Amino acid sequence: MAAVAPPGNSAQQQETVDSVIGVARSMERLDAWCEKWGDWCNPILVKETRQALKSRQFVITFSLLLFAALSWTIIGTFSLMPAIYDTPSAPRMMLGYYFVLALPMLLVVPLAAYRSLEGEIDDGTLELLSITALSPKQIVLGKLASAMLQMLLYFVVLFPCVSYAYTLRGVDFPTTVILLGMLVIAGVMMTIVALFFAPLSRSRSGRVMMLLVVIMLLVGAEWLLGLAAFEMITNERSLLGWEDLVLVLFGVVLLVVPALGYLLLTLAAAQLTPVIENRSTKIRVSLMVVNATVVACVTLGSTDPFDGMELLLVGGTGLMLLWVLASSMLVAESAVLTPRVQRDLPQSFMARATFTWLAPGPATGLVFSTINVWLLAGIAVGAAFYYGRDGNAFALRDQKMMIQFVFAISSYLTCFLLLVYGLMRVLRRKNNPRVEVGFAALVVVAVFAALGPYGIELYLNDFLDFPYSAWQATNWVWTLYNIGDGVDCYAVIEAMGTVGVVGVLGIMFWNPALVRPRRTATPERVREEREKMDRDKMDRDKMDRDKMDRDKMDRVPSSSA
Amino acid sequence: MMHEQGKKILDANAKVELAIGDSSAAVNEAGAAQISIGNKTHSHATRELGSASLPAVHVRSEDCIEIRRLYRFFGETKAVEDVSFTVKRGHVFGYIGPNGAGKTTSMRILATLDLPSYGDSFIDGLSCVNDPELVRRRLGFMPDSFGTYRDVNCREYLDFFARAYGVTGAERNRRLSWVLGFTGTEGMASKPIRGLSKGMKQRLCLGRALIHDPSVLILDEPAAGLDPRARIDLRRMIRDLADQGKTILISSHILTELAEMCDSVGIIEQGKLLATGSVEEIQDQQVEKRELAIRVLERSNEAAAVLQALEHVGEIIIDGELLRFEFAGDMREQAELLALLFARGFPVAECTSHRQSLEDVFLQVTEGLVQ
Numbered sequence: 034m035a036a037v038a039p040p041g042n043s044a045q046q047q048e049t050v051d052s053v054i055g056v057a058r059s060m061e062r063l064d065a066w067c068e069k070w071g072d073w074c075n076p077i078l079v080k081e082t083r084q085a086l087k088s089r090q091f092v093i094t095f096s097l098l099l100f101a102a103l104s105w106t107i108i109g110t111f112s113l114m115p116a117i118y119d120t121p122s123a124p125r126m127m128l129g130y131y132f133v134l135a136l137p138m139l140l141v142v143p144l145a146a147y148r149s150l151e152g153e154i155d156d157g158t159l160e161l162l163s164i165t166a167l168s169p170k171q172i173v174l175g176k177l178a179s180a181m182l183q184m185l186l187y188f189v190v191l192f193p194c195v196s197y198a199y200t201l202r203g204v205d206f207p208t209t210v211i212l213l214g215m216l217v218i219a220g221v222m223m224t225i226v227a228l229f230f231a232p233l234s235r236s237r238s239g240r241v242m243m244l245l246v247v248i249m250l251l252v253g254a255e256w257l258l259g260l261a262a263f264e265m266i267t268n269e270r271s272l273l274g275w276e277d278l279v280l281v282l283f284g285v286v287l288l289v290v291p292a293l294g295y296l297l298l299t300l301a302a303a304q305l306t307p308v309i310e311n312r313s314t315k316i317r318v319s320l321m322v323v324n325a326t327v328v329a330c331v332t333l334g335s336t337d338p339f340d341g342m343e344l345l346l347v348g349g350t351g352l353m354l355l356w357v358l359a360s361s362m363l364v365a366e367s368a369v370l371t372p373r374v375q376r377d378l379p380q381s382f383m384a385r386a387t388f389t390w391l392a393p394g395p396a397t398g399l400v401f402s403t404i405n406v407w408l409l410a411g412i413a414v415g416a417a418f419y420y421g422r423d424g425n426a427f428a429l430r431d432q433k434m435m436i437q438f439v440f441a442i443s444s445y446l447t448c449f450l451l452l453v454y455g456l457m458r459v460l461r462r463k464n465n466p467r468v469e470v471g472f473a474a475l476v477v478v479a480v481f482a483a484l485g486p487y488g489i490e491l492y493l494n495d496f497l498d499f500p501y502s503a504w505q506a507t508n509w510v511w512t513l514y515n516i517g518d519g520v521d522c523y524a525v526i527e528a529m530g531t532v533g534v535v536g537v538l539g540i541m542f543w544n545p546a547l548v549r550p551r552r553t554a555t556p557e558r559v560r561e562e563r564e565k566m567d568r569d570k571m572d573r574d575k576m577d578r579d580k581m582d583r584d585k586m587d588r589v590p591s592s593s594a
Numbered sequence: 595m596m597h598e599q600g601k602k603i604l605d606a607n608a609k610v611e612l613a614i615g616d617s618s619a620a621v622n623e624a625g626a627a628q629i630s631i632g633n634k635t636h637s638h639a640t641r642e643l644g645s646a647s648l649p650a651v652h653v654r655s656e657d658c659i660e661i662r663r664l665y666r667f668f669g670e671t672k673a674v675e676d677v678s679f680t681v682k683r684g685h686v687f688g689y690i691g692p693n694g695a696g697k698t699t700s701m702r703i704l705a706t707l708d709l710p711s712y713g714d715s716f717i718d719g720l721s722c723v724n725d726p727e728l729v730r731r732r733l734g735f736m737p738d739s740f741g742t743y744r745d746v747n748c749r750e751y752l753d754f755f756a757r758a759y760g761v762t763g764a765e766r767n768r769r770l771s772w773v774l775g776f777t778g779t780e781g782m783a784s785k786p787i788r789g790l791s792k793g794m795k796q797r798l799c800l801g802r803a804l805i806h807d808p809s810v811l812i813l814d815e816p817a818a819g820l821d822p823r824a825r826i827d828l829r830r831m832i833r834d835l836a837d838q839g840k841t842i843l844i845s846s847h848i849l850t851e852l853a854e855m856c857d858s859v860g861i862i863e864q865g866k867l868l869a870t871g872s873v874e875e876i877q878d879q880q881v882e883k884r885e886l887a888i889r890v891l892e893r894s895n896e897a898a899a900v901l902q903a904l905e906h907v908g909e910i911i912i913d914g915e916l917l918r919f920e921f922a923g924d925m926r927e928q929a930e931l932l933a934l935l936f937a938r939g940f941p942v943a944e945c946t947s948h949r950q951s952l953e954d955v956f957l958q959v960t961e962g963l964v965q
Binding site for chain 1: 705706707709719720723724725726727728730731733735737739741742743744745746750754755757758759760762763766802
């Protein structure tokens with residue numbers, strides 16, 4: 034048949050066939066690429082995306098978002114007529130779009146992520162997942178990635194509307210970018226917060242409470258961000274008014290926020306990790322990362338002494354609260370190191386000298402916390418000297434007060450941590466309390482340290498007023514109040530600091546095995562198995578590479594033809 | 595000095611082990627600590643348990659599953675108490691016991707979902723406590739509850755778990771097709787899980803456990819709530835899997851089914867393992883008496899009087915020509931008994947011996963313990 038067909042027609046047919054084959058090959062390559070990308074992707078992301086796109090919640094939210102955006106475009110535009118043609122009208126339109134977008138970004142998506150992780154626990158699927166090759170961190174990151182994908186979809190829907198509002202003039206480009214950037218970052222952060230709270234409690238009442246806390250936080254974030262957006266748009270407070278702090282703001286956004294996000298994700302993953310695993314080291318590392326980022330931001334602000342001081346106070350207070358919470362939990366960890374953890378302990382002299390403090394355990398936790406608290410105290414005092422060097426940001430009195438304040442808090446915290454350490458050791462003899470009990474113990478110790486001597490002396494004085502004395506040395510409330518009042522409390526601070534530091538050193542030398550645990554050998558059978566796994570992986574990779582090479586070879590003749 | 599201090603710490607840690615707290619953390623960690631200490635540490639745990647502590651190293655053997663001196667306490671409740679058994683490669687092991695006997699607890703420990711208060715369990719010589727990620731690669735677990743996801747169909751469900759187990763590319767598609775075919779869920783592949791019947795869900799659950807081609811399967815009550823046909827299908831699937839060389843640990847209440855498909859069984863009650871071995875071995879161990887029925891065509895009363903005088907013969911019930919009684923002797927003594935009747939000229943037409951079923955054995959073994 035082909036022989037009798039006219040030559041021109043045959044060439045045309047051949048061309049059509051070639052183009053069809055070409056398209057089919059391209060589709061095949063695209064399919065293979067998608068397949069490969071799907072394999073590379075976090076399985077939770079794949080599953081969650083499939084689920085989310087089919088879920089009623091997504092369909093309803095997406096439809097409502099579209100409807101609200103369209104409605105606001107029509108209503109807003111008509112309400113601004115005819116002024117819209119000659120006066121800047123962007124603020125009003127932008128504000129409307131902002132609130133339309135903020136609702137799913139700050140409320141719906143984080144709550145869906147919370148419910149998703151909570152659902153895994155409730156429905157028993159977390160157990161099924163925990164016996165797969167997925168790590169707890171992958172589970173949490175998969176949930177986060179899925180939430181971010183949904184955010185991206187909502188964002189893409191609203192993007193044309195925001196562009197339209199921008200063309201109406203009245204809101205400059207940097208403000209628009211900051212507004213949207215703020216919303217995205219807040220959305221991601223609130224999702225991380227929601228994921229952190231999801232596995233926190235396993236009891237029914239606890240879960241209800243956690244849900245309420247999350248809703249309150251999300252509504253609070255929505256309100257705060259809405260207020261900030263309103264201020265930025267209506268009062269024309271664009272980025273141009275914040276030149277002084279722009280570096281610091283970028284520092285906070287690019288350093289502190291990711292560091293806090295990383296810490297919360299690590300904490301969320303730690304809650305899903307079995308007790309036998311090492312959950313503490315990653316948390317300790319992320320705490321150090323937060324320290325470093327806050328210090329970096331404070332350093333960024335040091336160009337202006339007054340702004341620098343403000344930053345120092347805000348950053349210092351934040352870190353103080355973080356370390357009060359974290360250190361109390363670190364000293365409440367179990368002292369038992371499982372063989373699994375012992376196998377991964379540092380081995381060389383240098384590694385043991387430096388990384389041992391990252392190993393789990395209350396004694397290493399105590400040393401780690403003390404080192405960090407005193408290091409931060411040293412940095413804060415150094416900064417106080419730096420800002421007060423010419424007396425421009427600080428009066429000498431204020432400088433002294435701040436130094437005393439920092440040292441007093443560090444000293445008291447070290448002493449109280451020692452007591453919590455002892456208390457938890459006693460508690461752990463017969464029970465296995467959660468690490469959160471450490472914080473409760475710290476609160477109890479702090480309350481007794483303040484009220485105990487005060488109550489006794491008050492009783493001895495027939496309930497009459499009495500002056501501050503050495504007997505009130507443990508009364509941290511009174512000591513801090515005195516420091517704020519300008520009273521010199523160096524003696525008390527020195528005494529408390531010495532007791533604390535000597536106590537910590539005492540624990541280090543009294544019980545070296547507990548503070549510096551030793552590495553144990555990995556069983557031969559486990560080593561063999563791991564080597565086999567590595568070999569299998571290498572073989573698989575080689576097979577993949579060979580397959581890719583074969584595919585390439587197959588493609589070459591067809592393209593040259 | 596250092597050694598002494600180290601011993602003190604380990605000693606103190608091991609104390610936690612016997613605190614019988616309801617949190618898994620302490621008990622596990624202490625249990626794990628005990629393993630690392632080996633039998634050189636004179637810990638409280640070892641002293642109070644009163645026998646040899648666990649070896650410090652993994653031992654490779656032909657046994658694919660090994661549970662070694664397993665204890666699990668929930669507060670004051672001893673869910674599992676000193677359970678030890680092994681399952682050979684390619685064998686089906688039936689785990690029998692009433693509700694609350696400790697079957698699920700010990701299976702969960704094997705599946706690396708729970709941690710023992712003391713002792714350890716091994717899959718292919720790898721500790722479920724210390725190397726769970728290595729154990730999980732070769733383990734498929736089917737729990738008694740079925741964890742489902744909203745808005746997911748059967749294929750997507752299996753595909754997700756295949757990805758979660760690290761099965762990629764063409765291998766994943768191959769496994770998916772095989773599992774759908776093997777479990778007979780091909781027709782349901784695109785149907786949402788929520789709408790499936792109990793039987794289909796069980797099949798899918800088995801499919802999920804098989805998706806990464808594990809060498810060991812732990813099935814917790816897989817036949818519960820299934821109709822007879824679904825049970826037969828399940829039994830066939832389990833036998834097929836065993837023929838493929840997979841080692842299977844299965845728990846069930848339906849004892850007759852277990853007797854048919856299991857190479858060996860273990861009877862557990864109130865956390866204690868009362869008997870292990872093949873069904874026949876257990877029957878032989880437990881059978882102290884058999885019921886004999888002898889049909890004597892004439893003079894049955896006289897024959898009864900002769901038999902009654904013999905050793906091992908229980909009370910005889912005369913039912914016309916039929917004499918029924920419990921006989922505690924072995925087969926040789928049974929033959930001698932019949933020979934005696936023949937020698938005395940009794941016309942013995944038939945003799946049947948009723949052996950105890952697995953159910954009877956179970957009731958006998960757990961006698962006095964079932965609450």
